[in-house]
Amino acid sequence: MAQGMSLFDIAGRAMSAQLVRLNTSASNLANAGSVASSEAAAYRPLKPVFQTMFEGASGKATVGIAGVVTTNAAPQRRYEPGHPLADGDGYIHLSAVDPNAELVEMVETARQYRNNIEVLETAKSLTLETLRLGR
Amino acid sequence: MDRLDRFFGVHGTALTLRSERMGLLASNIANAATPHYKARDLDFARLIGGASSGTPLTTTSSRHFSAAAEAGSESRLRYRAPVQASLDGNTVELATEQLAFAETALRYRSTLSALNGRISSLTSALKGE
Numbered sequence: 001m002a003q004g005m006s007l008f009d010i011a012g013r014a015m016s017a018q019l020v021r022l023n024t025s026a027s028n029l030a031n032a033g034s035v036a037s038s039e040a041a042a043y044r045p046l047k048p049v050f051q052t053m054f055e056g057a058s059g060k061a062t063v064g065i066a067g068v069v070t071t072n073a074a075p076q077r078r079y080e081p082g083h084p085l086a087d088g089d090g091y092i093h094l095s096a097v098d099p100n101a102e103l104v105e106m107v108e109t110a111r112q113y114r115n116n117i118e119v120l121e122t123a124k125s126l127t128l129e130t131l132r133l134g135r
Numbered sequence: 136m137d138r139l140d141r142f143f144g145v146h147g148t149a150l151t152l153r154s155e156r157m158g159l160l161a162s163n164i165a166n167a168a169t170p171h172y173k174a175r176d177l178d179f180a181r182l183i184g185g186a187s188s189g190t191p192l193t194t195t196s197s198r199h200f201s202a203a204a205e206a207g208s209e210s211r212l213r214y215r216a217p218v219q220a221s222l223d224g225n226t227v228e229l230a231t232e233q234l235a236f237a238e239t240a241l242r243y244r245s246t247l248s249a250l251n252g253r254i255s256s257l258t259s260a261l262k263g264e
Contacts, residue, residue, distance in 0.1 A: 052172050
């Protein structure tokens with residue numbers, strides 16, 4: 001369509017950013033029940049950091065991943081002396097993942113991914129119609 | 136060239152502007168989850184009004200700003216006033232953006248069909264049918 005960043009670039013990069021978000025959610029959910037023998041070794045949830053990428057002064061912008069950070073949520077401690085991973089005091093350290101929040105995150109990610117697909121489909125059909133102009 | 140431009144009327148400009156607006160709306164949809172992103176849109180009525188009135192500003196000194204430079208900058212963009220801004224400072228409301236995107240796609244199509252009508256009448260005039 002216009003010069004510079006096309007609709008395909010904008011929606012495509014947004015889709016890959018949402019995919020990274022979906023991956024972190026999946027890895028958080030997969031580790032929701034994991035147990036460690038020390039607080040430092042316990043799993044902490046990962047979160048992607050989204051960043052707007054502007055294209056000059058045209059106003060168009062897409063989204064990129066500035067990085068995936070480990071949150072500093074404190075892992076829970078549970079007293080279970082019989083557990084094979086229990087530390088010297090008889091405690092095990094559970095991962096700090098909130099499964100409900102992760103599920104909500106996953107649903108939102110899926111919806112926004114789908115929105116970008118809709119944008120792509122509309123852009124594709126409009127481009128094809130523009131190519132057929134005058135035939 | 137000038138006559139051909141006049142024959143196609145405002146539709147040529149409208150097609151470019153609509154495609155640009157779709158790019159902006161796609162940017163808003165892409166940044167629906169980015170903290171502190173402010174949704175923006177084209178002031179379409181003002182731009183198309185400027186295109187159809189068609190009186191170019193003349194500059195009498197080399198130090199005058201040209202009107203084209205003003206129109207090409209960010210001044211043609213407007214920030215969207217959100218119904219309810221979210222806590223992370225993002226002002227994208229997906230319902231609004233999707234509605235505007237669907238509307239723009241439809242209007243783009245209608246501009247295309249208007250252009251198609253002009254082109255087919257031009258071809259039939261050329262062929263002498």
